[in-house]
Amino acid sequence: xxxxxxxxxxxxxxxxxxxxxxxxxxxxxxxxxxxxxxxxxxxxxxxxxxxxxxxxxxxxxxxxxxxxxxxxxxxxxxxxxxxxxxxxxxxxxxxxxxxxxxxxxxxxxxxxxxxxxxxxxxxxxxxxxxxxxxxxxxxxxxxxxxxxxxxxxxxxxxxxxxxxxxxxxxxxxxxxxxxxxxxxxxxxxxxxxxxxxxxxxxxxxxxxxxxxxxxxxxxxxxxxxxxxxxxxxxxxxxxxxxxxxxxxxxxxxxxxxxxxxxxxxxxxxxxxxxxxxxxxxxxxxxxxxxxxxxxxxxxxxxxxxxxxxxxxxxxxxxxxxxxxxxxxxxxxxxxxxxxxxxxxxxxxxxxxxxxxxxxxxxxxxxxxxxxxxxxxxxxxxxxxxxxxxxxxxxxxxxxxxxxxxxxxxxxxxxxxxxxxxxxxxxxxxxxxxxxxxxxxxxxxxxxxxxxxxxxxxxxxxxxxxxxxxxxxxxxxxxxxxxxxx
Numbered sequence: 001x002x003x004x005x006x007x008x009x010x011x012x013x014x015x016x017x018x019x020x021x022x023x024x025x026x027x028x029x030x031x032x033x034x035x036x037x038x039x040x041x042x043x044x045x046x047x048x049x050x051x052x053x054x055x056x057x058x059x060x061x062x063x064x065x066x067x068x069x070x071x072x073x074x075x076x077x078x079x080x081x082x083x084x085x086x087x088x089x090x091x092x093x094x095x096x097x098x099x100x101x102x103x104x105x106x107x108x109x110x111x112x113x114x115x116x117x118x119x120x121x122x123x124x125x126x127x128x129x130x131x132x133x134x135x136x137x138x139x140x141x142x143x144x145x146x147x148x149x150x151x152x153x154x155x156x157x158x159x160x161x162x163x164x165x166x167x168x169x170x171x172x173x174x175x176x177x178x179x180x181x182x183x184x185x186x187x188x189x190x191x192x193x194x195x196x197x198x199x200x201x202x203x204x205x206x207x208x209x210x211x212x213x214x215x216x217x218x219x220x221x222x223x224x225x226x227x228x229x230x231x232x233x234x235x236x237x238x239x240x241x242x243x244x245x246x247x248x249x250x251x252x253x254x255x256x257x258x259x260x261x262x263x264x265x266x267x268x269x270x271x272x273x274x275x276x277x278x279x280x281x282x283x284x285x286x287x288x289x290x291x292x293x294x295x296x297x298x299x300x301x302x303x304x305x306x307x308x309x310x311x312x313x314x315x316x317x318x319x320x321x322x323x324x325x326x327x328x329x330x331x332x333x334x335x336x337x338x339x340x341x342x343x344x345x346x347x348x349x350x351x352x353x354x355x356x357x358x359x360x361x362x363x364x365x366x367x368x369x370x371x372x373x374x375x376x377x378x379x380x381x382x383x384x385x386x387x388x389x390x391x392x393x394x395x396x397x398x399x400x401x402x403x404x405x406x407x408x409x410x411x412x413x414x415x416x417x418x419x420x421x422x423x424x425x426x427x428x429x430x431x432x433x434x435x436x437x438x439x440x441x442x443x444x445x446x447x448x449x450x451x452x453x454x455x456x457x458x459x460x461x462x463x464x465x466x467x468x469x470x471x472x473x474x475x476x477x478x479x480x481x482x483x484x485x
Contacts, residue, residue: 033105036092036118040110044090045082046075046157051095052121070254073281074158077194077251081161081219084190086168087139088114091160093121099131107133115163119156128156139167153220153253161190166222172232175216175248179236184211185288188218191251197281206289206383208317210296212244215288220252233261233269245272245295247288255280258287266295267352275349275382286319286383293317293347293383300353300367303344307372311335312422314345319385320418329434330422337431339398340374341405345418348380348388359389369393375405379413379421386416400430 032049039047082089090110094102103118110116113136121128130149144166152162165171171188178186184207185200192198198217207213214236221229229248236246242263249256256279260272272294279287293299299315306313312331314320334341346368348359356363359380369376375395380388390413395405402408412424423435 032092032094032097033102036102036106037109040090040106040112040116045088046079046091046093048093049095052093070281073194074254075194077190077219078157078161080190080193081164084170085164086170088112089160089163089167090114090116091157092116092118093156094118096120099129101131103131103133107135111135115167117160117163119160121156128159130156130159148222151223158220158251158253162220162222165219171218171221172227172235175218175232176235176238178216179214179246180239182239184213185215186217190219191217195251195281195284198284203285203288206285207292208296210292210317212240213292213295214240214244214246215249215291216247217249217256217284218251220250220257229257229259230261233259237261237263245291247291249279249284249287256284256287258291260291260295262295266297267349271352272349283384289317289319289383290347290349294349294352296347296349297353299346299350300364303346303350303368303378304370304372307342307344307368307376310342311340312343312345315347315350317347318345318381318418319347319383320345320381321385322419322422326419326422326435330426333426333431333434337399337429341377341395341398341429342372342374343377343379343422343425344368345379345381348382350380351389360391361389362391362393364389365391365393377405377409377425379418381418385418387413387418387421390421398429401428
């Protein structure tokens, strides 16, 4: 039985409370221990004492709705994870007292086999203190538990839940077995229980037609368990070979930490990592979609082949806000131009197929445009649908507002919407918007666009005219600059 205090916390407490050092430890509040004993004897695996902080924030904190829901989901995950343990682990979170003596007393009074961990979470920036006690054989030593609790990510409950992998060593075998089974996506049952967003079928849909791939969504691996995260991710590659790729997503301290691996035929893991965020639960699908676009390997070729006889190509892996029928309307408008323009919408990872170092580089547009007649514009999007790059190839003298495809793409772009970007491109090319509700012809006259003078007054018109002139001056001042990518 040991008390683990992270080194950083000990330094902080010594700096602000030197007189406390060497003082006898406070005893656990009897009410907290009594309530924990009653809860554990009734079959509970987690008990949070009155006034104690939880993994969602300090005691007395008032998180917003999103944070509160995330904390609730994390709690559901912890309970499910503890419930899956072969060796029972019970967690008590106290507001005050000595966790060492509390764990010992709770274990003695409950008497059921397993590990009893008490944590005192006082809030106010102080690190949690832990104590633990065994009933029955101890499968791991005090030093291992001490090191785990000091280094494992997340709040007290998540650190305690991580002990399950330390003791059982169950995560890596489950991940490897799932990879061999042929399923592209594996979600640990405790993750699925706590986070509905981590749905295996929904995540598999984000992979599209990419087959030689494996994705595993699990709790954070215990540092003392067999193999680190990179080793586990690489082990997932065995069933898919050198052409395959894998993504390990670990729930770690409030978000999913993403670790990719790839065979010799795929992009380097560090290149994939550069595109992947630490994903909140609601962003996991977007992260998996971004990963799929980065490892597909045939996105640019498919775009090039499609644009040989079409004017708009939207890759199936590109996350967009386009609605049914939108692509056809835009393609028709592009095809009818006197100077046709061809457009591709691709996942941002497509640039990895071209030797470029980013999604906005000209090399991507040049690669897509190989063998394609006429100017080409490329929009790249991340897994959330945000536009991350917009390189072009050719397009000087395309007509419209700027006589340059480069400028038309830049001024028509909406960072968070492919739909608005394509409509804006048409307008900047001097064409009619075809997607915006109630959109009129570019360069339309007074009919249908002048305001109702009886309601607005001539003063507002004068102000609007001045604003338009200011915008035109600003545009003219920067039209010579190439769009920043």
